[in-house]
Amino acid sequence: xxxxxxxxxxxxxxxxxxxxxxxxxxxxxxxxxxxxxxxxxxxxxxxxxxxxxxxxxxxxxxxxxxxxxxxxxxxxxxxxxxxxxxxxxxxxxxxxxxxxxxxxxxxxxxxxxxxxxxxxxxxxxxxxxxxxxxxxxxxxxxxxxxxxxxxxxxxxxxxxxxxxxxxxxxxxxxxxxxxxxxxxxxxxxxxxxxxxxxxxxxxxxxxxxxxxxxxxxxxxxxxxxxxxxxxxxxxxxxxxxxxxxxxxxxxxxxxxxxxxxxxxxxxxxxxxxxxxxxxxxxxxxxxxxxxxxxxxxxxxxxxxxxxxxxxxxxxxxxxxxxxxxxxxxxxxxxxxxxxxxxxxxxxxxxxxxxxxxxxxxxxxxxxxxxxxxxxxxxxxxxxxxxxxxxxxxxxxxxxxxxxxxxxxxxxxxxxxxxxxxxxxxxxxxxxxxxxxxxxxxxxxxxxxxxxxxxxxxxxxxxxxxxxxxx
Amino acid sequence: xxxxxxxxxxxxxxxxxxxxxxxxxxxxxxxxxxxxxxxxxxxxxxxxxxxxxxxxxxxxxxxxxxxxxxxxxxxxxxxxxxxxxxxxxxxxxxxxxxxxxxxxxxxxxxxxxxxxxxxxxxxxxxxxxxxxxxxxxxxxxxxxxxxxxxxxxxxxxxxxxxxxxxxxxxxxxxxxxxxxxxxxxxxxxxxxxxxxxxxxxxxxxxxxxxxxxxxxxxxxxxxxxxxxxxxxxxxxxxxxxxxxxxxxxxxxxxxxxxxxxxxxxxxxxxxxxxxxxxxxxxxxxxxxxxxxxxxxxxxxxxxxxxxxxxxxxxxxxxxxxxxxxxxxxxxxxxxxxxxxxxxxxxxxxxxxxxxxxxxxxxxxxxxxxxxxxxxxxxxxxxxxxxxxxxxxxxxxxxxxxxxxxxxxxxxxxxxxxxxxxxxxxxxxxxxxxxxxxxxxxxxxxxxxxxxxxxxxxxxxxxxxxxxxxx
Numbered sequence: 029x030x031x032x033x034x035x036x037x038x039x040x041x042x043x044x045x046x047x048x049x050x051x052x053x054x055x056x057x058x059x060x061x062x063x064x065x066x067x068x069x070x071x072x073x074x075x076x077x078x079x080x081x082x083x084x085x086x087x088x089x090x091x092x093x094x095x096x097x098x099x100x101x102x103x104x105x106x107x108x109x110x111x112x113x114x115x116x117x118x119x120x121x122x123x124x125x126x127x128x129x130x131x132x133x134x135x136x137x138x139x140x141x142x143x144x145x146x147x148x149x150x151x152x153x154x155x156x157x158x159x160x161x162x163x164x165x166x167x168x169x170x171x172x173x174x175x176x177x178x179x180x181x182x183x184x185x186x187x188x189x190x191x192x193x194x195x196x197x198x199x200x201x202x203x204x205x206x207x208x209x210x211x212x213x214x215x216x217x218x219x220x221x222x223x224x225x226x227x228x229x230x231x232x233x234x235x236x237x238x239x240x241x242x243x244x245x246x247x248x249x250x251x252x253x254x255x256x257x258x259x260x261x262x263x264x265x266x267x268x269x270x271x272x273x274x275x276x277x278x279x280x281x282x283x284x285x286x287x288x289x290x291x292x293x294x295x296x297x298x299x300x301x302x303x304x305x306x307x308x309x310x311x312x313x314x315x316x317x318x319x320x321x322x323x324x325x326x327x328x329x330x331x332x333x334x335x336x337x338x339x340x341x342x343x344x345x346x347x348x349x350x351x352x353x354x355x356x357x358x359x360x361x362x363x364x365x366x367x368x369x370x371x372x373x374x375x376x377x378x379x380x381x382x383x384x385x386x387x388x389x390x391x392x393x394x395x396x397x398x399x400x401x402x403x404x405x406x407x408x409x410x411x412x413x414x415x416x417x418x419x420x421x422x423x424x425x426x427x428x429x430x431x432x433x434x435x436x437x438x439x440x441x442x443x444x445x446x447x448x449x450x451x452x453x454x455x456x457x458x459x460x461x462x463x464x465x466x467x468x469x470x471x472x473x474x475x476x477x478x479x480x481x482x483x484x485x486x487x488x489x490x491x492x493x494x495x496x497x498x
Numbered sequence: 499x500x501x502x503x504x505x506x507x508x509x510x511x512x513x514x515x516x517x518x519x520x521x522x523x524x525x526x527x528x529x530x531x532x533x534x535x536x537x538x539x540x541x542x543x544x545x546x547x548x549x550x551x552x553x554x555x556x557x558x559x560x561x562x563x564x565x566x567x568x569x570x571x572x573x574x575x576x577x578x579x580x581x582x583x584x585x586x587x588x589x590x591x592x593x594x595x596x597x598x599x600x601x602x603x604x605x606x607x608x609x610x611x612x613x614x615x616x617x618x619x620x621x622x623x624x625x626x627x628x629x630x631x632x633x634x635x636x637x638x639x640x641x642x643x644x645x646x647x648x649x650x651x652x653x654x655x656x657x658x659x660x661x662x663x664x665x666x667x668x669x670x671x672x673x674x675x676x677x678x679x680x681x682x683x684x685x686x687x688x689x690x691x692x693x694x695x696x697x698x699x700x701x702x703x704x705x706x707x708x709x710x711x712x713x714x715x716x717x718x719x720x721x722x723x724x725x726x727x728x729x730x731x732x733x734x735x736x737x738x739x740x741x742x743x744x745x746x747x748x749x750x751x752x753x754x755x756x757x758x759x760x761x762x763x764x765x766x767x768x769x770x771x772x773x774x775x776x777x778x779x780x781x782x783x784x785x786x787x788x789x790x791x792x793x794x795x796x797x798x799x800x801x802x803x804x805x806x807x808x809x810x811x812x813x814x815x816x817x818x819x820x821x822x823x824x825x826x827x828x829x830x831x832x833x834x835x836x837x838x839x840x841x842x843x844x845x846x847x848x849x850x851x852x853x854x855x856x857x858x859x860x861x862x863x864x865x866x867x868x869x870x871x872x873x874x875x876x877x878x879x880x881x882x883x884x885x886x887x888x889x890x891x892x893x894x895x896x897x898x899x900x901x902x903x904x905x906x907x908x909x910x911x912x913x914x915x916x917x918x919x920x921x922x923x924x925x926x927x928x929x930x931x932x933x934x935x936x937x938x939x940x941x942x943x944x945x946x947x948x949x950x951x952x953x954x955x956x957x958x959x960x961x962x963x964x965x966x967x968x
Contacts, residue, residue: 235724237724237824239822239824241822246787246788247785247786247787247788248786248787249786251785251786251787252907253807253809253811253835253837254705254707254837254905254906254907254908255785255802255906255907256785256787256802256906257802257807257809257835257837257906258792258793258801258802258805258806258807258809258837258906259785259790259791259792259798259801259802260782260785260787260789260790260791260792261787261788261789261791262809262810264741264810264811264812264813265741265742265744265745265809265810267738267813268737268738268739268740268741268742268810268813269738269741269742270738271734271735271738271739271742272735272738272739272741272742272743273742274735275735312730315717315721315725315726315729315730316717316718316719316721317716317717317718317721317726317730317731317862318716318717318731318861318862318863318864319730319731319860319861319862319863320729320730320862321729321730321731321860321861321862322728322729322730323728328729331728331729332725332726332727332728332729335728336728337723337727337728339723339727339728339732339735339826340732340734340735340738340815340816340827341723341734341816341817341822341823341824341825341826341827342734342815342816342817342818342823342827343734343737343738343813343814343815343816343818343830344813344814344815344818345810345812345813345814346810346811346812346813346833347811347812347833348812348813348814348831348833351870352709352711352811352833352835352870353811353812353833354707354709354811354835355811356809356811357810357811357812360813361818362738363816363817363818363822363823365723365727365822365824367723367724367727367728390789390791391788391789391791392787392788392789392790392791393788393789394788400821400822435724436724436725436726436727436728437722437724437725438724438824
């Protein structure tokens with residue numbers, strides 16, 4: 029690295045060291061608010077959490093701060109324009125609500141009374157997601173201090189929602205409603221993690237999600253399996269046969285048209301995946317599963333990050349109580365979810381799944397299919413200039429080679445990508461041991477500060493990148 | 499028919515006409531006792547029903563009458579030896595407990611206050627099974643009156659259980675305990691029906707039943723379908739694939755060895771089935787099903803009466819509530835029942851099913867199989883001399899050609915066949931419209947009396963048959 033870079037790095041570090049204690053005090057205050065969006069009792073706390081953040085952001089320098097109500101929990105919007113009219117606008121996404129947590133669930137201490145031990149901050153929300161939202165406030169101040177600016181090098185917007193842990197039911201509508209005010213050239217999602225403490229990574233995409241429930245109706249009521257068994261179609265058998273037909277012998281999804289448009293991994297992407305220090309035994313322990321199984325010709329990482337899937341989330345029909353009941357059930361039900369990758373269109377998936385199901389249903393069985401609203405996949409190509417900015421900013425903070433991951437899950441980031449038409453980048457410093465959604469959630473303080481440090485370097489790099497973009 | 503037969507027929511009819519009113523009064527008294535074995539509140543009524551019958555049988559002439567206690571509801575045993583030491587012994591089986599019934603279920607009147615309307619006796623238990631037990635008391639008295647005997651031509655035993663509507667949980671043990679006292683040359687089961695009022699039939703067999711529950715264990719807990727979907731085995735998929743593999747493309751059970759020993763229908767049996775006035779549309783309405791489906795190469799009647807089956811009675815796993823939950827479930831469950839036909843051994847079925855299931859289970863899924871106690875199939879060949887006696891006795895009562903049916907269900911009759919080593923014959927006069935287990939159960943009075951008339955002719959015929967047996 030050249031001399032100017034080094035001096036910027038040390039200026040940022042100096043700022044962070046000086047403000048670390050106050051930053052952690054503020055974060056602890058926020059973490060004390062039990063903003064559990066899934067529990068109606070905590071609705072006032074979720075609002076208090078939004079108001080706390082809205083009260084804090086002007087201190088950072090945001091010039092506009094608003095609490096946006098939704099039919100559910102409120103979100104926080106903030107804006108801080110750049111002084112440079114040519115600068116790009118960046119929208120940071122995160123959430124201020126948290127998963128439920130209680131001492132009785134196995135927490136070693138009150139999950140809403142933050143504790144620092146061995147350089148780790150323990151509290152519900154420390155990593156998911158208050159800590160990762162809040163490091164940006166420290167990061168942008170360090171950016172100003174290190175560059176002598178009075179406003180960030182990019183136009184900065186924040187959208188911190190309050191219902192992510194409840195499935196973001198009103199997020200899409202909120203984004204559509206405020207699309208103009210949220211307009212941005214790129215979106216930074218800070219709600220993911222890295223490979224590990226030793227292997228800093230940038231996530232480049234999330235899978236999409238299409239979900240449906242299929243109900244199979246057979247006889248008008250449960251009927252006697254002695255009197256009628258062997259002579260009429262059984263809806264539970266029809267449901268099972270559909271599920272069995274969902275994958276072919278290579279564990280590929282057998283629905284015709286399902287893979288239409290799928291963006292295949294390039295050889296170099298597969299190579300990058302393969303370079304990660306992946307331990308399948310360890311992964312299976314995390315999965316609490318007793319074997320790996322999936323699409324032939326792909327590794328486990330490729331299967332969870334870059335391949336579309338079909339999974340049964342639930343199946344039911346007939347008698348499920350103790351003992352036996354000799355019936356042919358009147359109906360059966362299957363819940364399926366499809367994880368989608370870049371290039372797959374949820375509307376097309378719904379169309380081909382409906383056609384395929386209809387074709388499978390045997391005579392005498394009536395079928396109803398209901399699709400839930402889908403989430404689109406998002407993927408930023410490895411050579412995207414904004415992604416390269418994130419990689420450079422992380423590289424300066426971590427002083428290590430930055431590798432790439434993806435996320436197998438699905439999230440509201442895709443709504444931002446779709447409604448705002450902006451590429452989505454992921455900047456997260458959490459590690460798998462942080463215990464998202466589990467008892468004793470924590471964040472590594474060194475990594476949290478590296479997050480702030482990355483943030484401090486990112487805004488200038490993005491502005492520079494935009495200046496040189498074609 | 500020759501003159502002596504005619505005179506016997508008219509003597510029996512004269513007796514029945516004279517005693518019809520008293521018989522119906524007695525039966526009504528018994529029907530007023532709500533002997534619902536499935537409802538603990540009615541346990542005293544089930545006992546009262548047993549005691550009522552035990553009090554009534556000595557009036558008929560039975561010389562020994564006992565109430566046999568079980569760990570559940572009591573049974574009634576009665577005996578009336580023949581004066582001829584060479585005469586065969588016949589055991590009549592029926593049950594005195596009834597299905598639940600209440601006006602709120604859609605009964606037009608109190609189901610435990612018998613009503614005669616349009617020559618039909620309406621009451622819970624009128625057909626299933628008090629009426630069909632009780633016609634034997636009138637029949638055996640008519641037999642004595644018509645023949646001038648003081649004791650029946652055969653040694654007569656009755657075993658009338660009190661838990662049939664609750665699955666006969668203690669019946670097998672009761673029969674084993676009293677096997678010596680129950681010893682008989684043949685068993686008459688009066689707990690089935692005929693084809694229709696216009697088509698009198700004899701049932702020649704019931705299917706057996708083997709039942710199992712199979713549990714599939716995958717991940718140690720439900721896991722996230724985004725993080726792990728597509729890369730680990732899903733136990734709900736394993737359960738569905740097992741069910742899908744249960745039948746081949748001809749709807750035959752695909753478990754190797756399942757058909758071992760099956761007694762195939764002869765051409766003449768198939769012809770006899772085909773001669774019955776079967777209306778498949780009507781049958782589908784009764785089944786409340788919207789299509790017929792079953793083993794290729796067999797008619798619907800053959801499928802339900804004479805072919806073994808595999809049916810899913812229940813399937814379950816994962817999330818079955820409203821909406822969706824993006825999990826790979828930790829476990830799934832399937833309940834299967836197999837109807838068995840003559841020649842199939844439940845122990846062999848359990849063995850081949852266990853072997854087959856074990857072979858189907860994919861890596862990473864653990865499987866547990868639990869079998870319930872099985873019921874054996876029973877079948878009396880059409881040329882069996884005792885069956886011919888039943889056919890002749892019915893023929894004299896009905897003055898019509900007697901045809902043959904089978905019963906697709908399974909019952910404790912098989913225990914009698916197995917423990918006592920005696921052939922089982924079925925004598926029932928109930929018709930499909932009688933509404934077993936449904937609101938407004940009834941019995942046709944003319945048919946009930948034909949049952950008594952058949953009983954009156956049967957004992958002499960059986961004694962005669964045994965005299966000429968090799």
